[in-house]
Amino acid sequence: MSMKYHVKCFYTSMWLGFKITLNWARNPLVYVTYSLVLPIASVFLIIFMYWAVGYYTPERIAHAIVGQAHAYILTDVIATASWIVEDDREHYKTLKYMFITPYSYYLIIIGRIISHMVLALIGVVYAFIIFYAFKLPMSFNPCLYLCSLVLGIIASIALGMTLASIIFVMPRGGRVISRSLQAIFYVFSGAVYPITVLPNWAQRLSFVIPVTYWYSLLRRSILGFDTDPILSTLQEETLMMRFLITAVVFLILSYIMYRIATWRARSSGRLELISSI
Amino acid sequence: MKKEVFWRVVVARAYPRVMSIVRAARWTIGGTIVSLFYMAALVLIYKSINAPPEYYSFAILGSSLLSYWDNVVWNMGMQLYWDKEDGLLELYMIAPMNRMALLTGMALGGMTMTSVRAIMIFIVGVLLFKAPVVVQNPFHLTFAFFLALVALYGVGMAFASLFLMWGRQVWAVADILMEPVYTISGSYFPVKSLGHSLAFVASIIPLTFGLDAVRQAMFGSAWGLLPLPYEELFLAVYGVFYILLARYALRKMEYLAKVEGKLTLRWQ
Numbered sequence: 043m044s045m046k047y048h049v050k051c052f053y054t055s056m057w058l059g060f061k062i063t064l065n066w067a068r069n070p071l072v073y074v075t076y077s078l079v080l081p082i083a084s085v086f087l088i089i090f091m092y093w094a095v096g097y098y099t100p101e102r103i104a105h106a107i108v109g110q111a112h113a114y115i116l117t118d119v120i121a122t123a124s125w126i127v128e129d130d131r132e133h134y135k136t137l138k139y140m141f142i143t144p145y146s147y148y149l150i151i152i153g154r155i156i157s158h159m160v161l162a163l164i165g166v167v168y169a170f171i172i173f174y175a176f177k178l179p180m181s182f183n184p185c186l187y188l189c190s191l192v193l194g195i196i197a198s199i200a201l202g203m204t205l206a207s208i209i210f211v212m213p214r215g216g217r218v219i220s221r222s223l224q225a226i227f228y229v230f231s232g233a234v235y236p237i238t239v240l241p242n243w244a245q246r247l248s249f250v251i252p253v254t255y256w257y258s259l260l261r262r263s264i265l266g267f268d269t270d271p272i273l274s275t276l277q278e279e280t281l282m283m284r285f286l287i288t289a290v291v292f293l294i295l296s297y298i299m300y301r302i303a304t305w306r307a308r309s310s311g312r313l314e315l316i317s318s319i
Numbered sequence: 320m321k322k323e324v325f326w327r328v329v330v331a332r333a334y335p336r337v338m339s340i341v342r343a344a345r346w347t348i349g350g351t352i353v354s355l356f357y358m359a360a361l362v363l364i365y366k367s368i369n370a371p372p373e374y375y376s377f378a379i380l381g382s383s384l385l386s387y388w389d390n391v392v393w394n395m396g397m398q399l400y401w402d403k404e405d406g407l408l409e410l411y412m413i414a415p416m417n418r419m420a421l422l423t424g425m426a427l428g429g430m431t432m433t434s435v436r437a438i439m440i441f442i443v444g445v446l447l448f449k450a451p452v453v454v455q456n457p458f459h460l461t462f463a464f465f466l467a468l469v470a471l472y473g474v475g476m477a478f479a480s481l482f483l484m485w486g487r488q489v490w491a492v493a494d495i496l497m498e499p500v501y502t503i504s505g506s507y508f509p510v511k512s513l514g515h516s517l518a519f520v521a522s523i524i525p526l527t528f529g530l531d532a533v534r535q536a537m538f539g540s541a542w543g544l545l546p547l548p549y550e551e552l553f554l555a556v557y558g559v560f561y562i563l564l565a566r567y568a569l570r571k572m573e574y575l576a577k578v579e580g581k582l583t584l585r586w587q
Contacts, residue, residue, distance in 0.1 A: 066486065066487040066488050066490070066491065067488070067491070076491050076494075076495065079495055079499055080494060080495070080498055080499070083498040083499035083501070083502045083503075084498050084502075086502050087498065087501060087502040087507070088364060090502060090505075090508060090512070090513060091361070091364055091365065091507055091508050092368065093508075093512055093513075094374070094508030094509060094512035095365065095368060095370040095371075095374060095508075097368065098368050102367065102368055106364070133404070218345060218346060218349030218350065218353070219349075221349070221350075221353045222349060222352055222353050222356070224353075225352075225353045225356030225357055225360075226356060228356070228357070228360055229356050229357075229359055229360045229363070234360065234364055235360075235363050235364050235366070235367035236367060239363050239366045239367045240363070
C-alpha cells in the first residue's frame, strides 16, 4: 500500500479519536474544563500534601509539579492504548472489521492515542501557569523541552503499544497489567520525588525505566537544573542518549510484540472475544 | 413474603461480588498491587521532605479507605450503566423484585470485596514503611468506620440511579469523582490543613468526614476538623439522606428512562 493510504489512515483514525473523545460533551468548553480538572487535581494533591506538613523547599515542589503534570501524559497514553483495543473488541465489536480493512490497525491505534494525548497536553500548559503563580524557580529552555517532550511522547506511545499488544492475547489480565505498569513507572521513575528516597535495589531498577531520564530532561529544560541528587550528576547528552536508546528499543519491541500478539489473536479466534470484564 | 424476596435478592446480588474475591483472584490481587504502588509513592513523597511518620500512616490509611470510594464510583455508580450496556438491565427491570434490594446487594457485596483489598493495603503499608499505628478510641473507630461505609455506599446507590440516564458522559463524571475528590477530601493529609472554608466545602462528600473521623479515632482529635461526635452525626445524617435520595432517584430515573426509551439504549 502506498504512503498516501497510510497517511490517510492515520489522519482518519485521529479524527475518529477526537470524535470519540469529545462528542459526549455537547459543548467543547465542557470537555476543556473536564480535561483541565483532572491534571490540576493531581498536581494540587501533591501541593496540599506539602502544605499539610508545613515545610518544603520550592525545588522539591517544582520537582513534583513537573513530574506529576508529565506523568499524566504517560498514564493517559498507556491507558488509552489498552482501552482502544478492548473498546473496539468488546464494546463496539468492530475489531474484526478493522482487521479486514486494507489499513494497518497499528497506525489506527497510534492515531487515536495521539488525538487523546493532544487533549491531555492541556494539563501540561496548566503546570506552567502554576509555576508562575507560585513563583517557583524556572529557567525555561524551549529547545531542550520540545526535544524531550517529543521523545517522551514517542517512548510513551511505544510503551502504550506494547501494552495494547498484551490486551490482544490476555483479555482478562491485560488491564491489570496495564494499570500495574503505570503504577510501576510512577513509583520507580522518581516522577514526584528524588530517586534517592528509594531503596538501593529500586534505584537500580529506575535506571532501566526510560521515563526516569525523560523526567530528568524535563526538569532540566524547565527549571534549568535537576533536583534529583543522583540524576543531576549525569551529563545532559548522556541522559538524552540513554533516553533515545531506551525509547528506540521500546518502539521496536512494541512493533514486534504487536505482530506476534495479533497473529496469536487471529489464530486463536480472539479478535471477537467477549471477556465480560 | 415480600421481605423474604427482598433479602433473597440482596444475597443473590451480593453473592457474585463476594465470590469474585476468590474466583477473580487475578483482579483482587492485581488491583491490590496497583493500589500498593500508588500508596508507596505517596509515602515516599512524605519521606522525601522528612515529614513526621504520622503522615506515612495518613497516606496508608487514606489509600486503604479510598478503595471503598473507588468501589462506590466504579462498581456501584457505574454498575447499572454497565448492566445496560451488557443487556442485563432490562432483565432486572422485568424481574419481580425491589430494585433497592438489588442496590443493597451490590453495596454489601462491594463492601466485602473491597474490605479484602483495604485490609491488605493497610497491613502491607504499615509493615513496609514501619508507619506508627495508634488506636486511641476503638469504639469510635468502629462506629465512625461503620457510619462512613453506610454514607459512602448510600452515595453509590444514588449515583447508580442517576447514572442510569446518561450515556458515555458517565465516564467523565466517574473520572471527576476520582482524583479531584482525593485532593479535596484530605485523603492523604488532615483535611483541616486546607483551611476551614475549603474543608467545609469538601465535607459535602461524606468521604471527607469519614476519613477525618477514622483518622481522629486513631491518632487523636488534634488532627480533626470537627469534634468526633459531630462528624459521626454528620455521617449518620448523610447515610440516611443518600439512601433516601437513592430510593427516590431510582424510581424517578427508572420512570424517565422508560419514557425516553433509554433503558435498552447502548453505545451512546
